[in-house]
Amino acid sequence: MKRLGGPAGAALACCLASTATAGEIETGGKLLLTHGVSALEGGAGGGLATWAVIAGAETNRGVGGEVHGTYVDVKDYKLRAFGGAVGWHDRLELSATRQEFDTGATGAKLGLGKGFTFKQTVLGAKVRILGDAVYAQDSWVPQVSVGAQYKDNSQDAIVRAVGAKDDKGVDVYVAATKLLLSQSLVLNGAVRMTKANQTGLLGFGGVNGGYKPQFEGSAGYLLSKRLVIGAEYRTKPSNLAFAKEDDWVDLFAAYAVNKHLSVTAAYVDLGDIATFKNQRGFYLSLQAGF
Amino acid sequence: MRKTFVLAAIAAFTLVGSAFAQDATPPGEKPVDPYTPSPANAGAAPLTDPAAFQAFHGKEGLTRIAGDLVDRSIADPRIKDIFATTDVPRLKRTLAEQFCYVLGGGCVYSGRDMAAVHKDMGVTNRDFNALVENLQWAMDKEGVPFAVQGKLLAKLAPMQRKVVER
Numbered sequence: 001m002k003r004l005g006g007p008a009g010a011a012l013a014c015c016l017a018s019t020a021t022a023g024e025i026e027t028g029g030k031l032l033l034t035h036g037v038s039a040l041e042g043g044a045g046g047g048l049a050t051w052a053v054i055a056g057a058e059t060n061r062g063v064g065g066e067v068h069g070t071y072v073d074v075k076d077y078k079l080r081a082f083g084g085a086v087g088w089h090d091r092l093e094l095s096a097t098r099q100e101f102d103t104g105a106t107g108a109k110l111g112l113g114k115g116f117t118f119k120q121t122v123l124g125a126k127v128r129i130l131g132d133a134v135y136a137q138d139s140w141v142p143q144v145s146v147g148a149q150y151k152d153n154s155q156d157a158i159v160r161a162v163g164a165k166d167d168k169g170v171d172v173y174v175a176a177t178k179l180l181l182s183q184s185l186v187l188n189g190a191v192r193m194t195k196a197n198q199t200g201l202l203g204f205g206g207v208n209g210g211y212k213p214q215f216e217g218s219a220g221y222l223l224s225k226r227l228v229i230g231a232e233y234r235t236k237p238s239n240l241a242f243a244k245e246d247d248w249v250d251l252f253a254a255y256a257v258n259k260h261l262s263v264t265a266a267y268v269d270l271g272d273i274a275t276f277k278n279q280r281g282f283y284l285s286l287q288a289g290f
Numbered sequence: 291m292r293k294t295f296v297l298a299a300i301a302a303f304t305l306v307g308s309a310f311a312q313d314a315t316p317p318g319e320k321p322v323d324p325y326t327p328s329p330a331n332a333g334a335a336p337l338t339d340p341a342a343f344q345a346f347h348g349k350e351g352l353t354r355i356a357g358d359l360v361d362r363s364i365a366d367p368r369i370k371d372i373f374a375t376t377d378v379p380r381l382k383r384t385l386a387e388q389f390c391y392v393l394g395g396g397c398v399y400s401g402r403d404m405a406a407v408h409k410d411m412g413v414t415n416r417d418f419n420a421l422v423e424n425l426q427w428a429m430d431k432e433g434v435p436f437a438v439q440g441k442l443l444a445k446l447a448p449m450q451r452k453v454v455e456r
Contacts, residue, residue, distance in 0.1 A: 029416030181444035
């Protein structure tokens with residue numbers, strides 16, 4: 001197909017792709033929800049927590065991907081995130097996400113100005129290193145992936161002013177995912193080495209320290225092949241002197257409308273954020289993919 | 291009339307020819323190359339909880355599920371080519387036996403092992419998953435609750451390692 005050029009070539013390529021033969025790149029093929037949904041930081045996961053699955057509906061012979069838009073509305077803040085991820089051969093995942101943390105009226109109380117918005121770009125890479133979460137039902141070995149996220153906060157002066165050491169940081173993590181088909185359960189655990197304050201939205205490091213291991217866990221129950229409900233827990237460091245940072249909890253439901261579209265809704269409790277207490281509210285995320 | 295007789299004679303001769311491999315080729319099925327039947331060929335140890343087998347409506351329910359699964363798959367544009375030369379009656383029968391065996395229904399699985407059956411078919415993960423989707427459809431049609439469907443899928447999922455070639 002490389003020899004063909006121009007619009008005619010592109011048109012032909014589009015139609016040949018639907019009748020892929022050996023050696024060509026395939027798309028699709030995974031079972032519903034077996035690639036998770038989009039986590040807040042852009043990779044495949046459950047919402048707040050990271051999973052070991054690779055984004056996209058591709059199998060070991062193809063390429064997949066998804067785009068997502070996420071909206072979180074808690075008492076004093078709003079968070080918008082949007083981005084995308086590509087999966088290659090169900091082995092490698094690359095993701096990019098933009099997060100906007102809108103302080104709204106709270107911004108004025110924090111002395112940042114009404115409607116002040118923290119912004120952050122997260123670039124992620126994840127590699128599946130062993131196991132298969134779906135097929136290996138005769139073994140306790142989970143699917144295990146390792147990943148890294150490079151986070152760049154665009155408000156360096158502000159995050160330094162609140163006591164963070166850096167406006168950029170790298171998280172590294174190991175994640176394990178196991179689907180227990182005979183119990184209709186999906187279990188996830190991840191350990192993340194991070195110095196990010198509120199995932200990096202409030203910078204990285206601080207007087208209380210730098211890199212610390214944090215845990216992310218989630219458990220889901222499959223009500224049908226389209227619907228999973230569950231809970232997540234994510235521990236957080238507390239590096240900043242001016243405000244304590246709490247662990248995050250959510251109760252979620254993820255629904256696959258079809259092979260290309262899924263919706264995740266959750267009730268989230270993000271605890272105290274920047275001295276404002278009990279940040280509870282809802283989380284809504286839409287994913288479209290192939 | 292005579293033509294029918296000749297065909298029947300040929301069929302009978304073929305049956306006799308294969309009688310050394312298997313005791314008898316079941317009616318409506320084609321003869322197969324010799325192999326040693328074994329419960330291990332089913333590819334999974336049976337469940338011990340009888341509740342799941344009942345939720346599949348026993349051997350009759352599993353026979354309907356296997357039949358629907360095969361009918362849907364041989365018409366499925368994603369995977370129908372794989373079944374082009376398949377002995378459909380035999381596949382339906384052995385699949386029902388396999389499902390019944392692994393669900394602890396006490397059936398005898400008389401088919402070949404998964405690696406031998408799928409050798410050189412070039413089955414991909416995509417094909418395997420398409421078959422799983424068709425099985426989910428057939429189980430839904432039979433009215434098997436989703437949580438119980440998982441018990442059968444959990445038994446079949448590890449067979450991916452024997453079935454998928456590329």
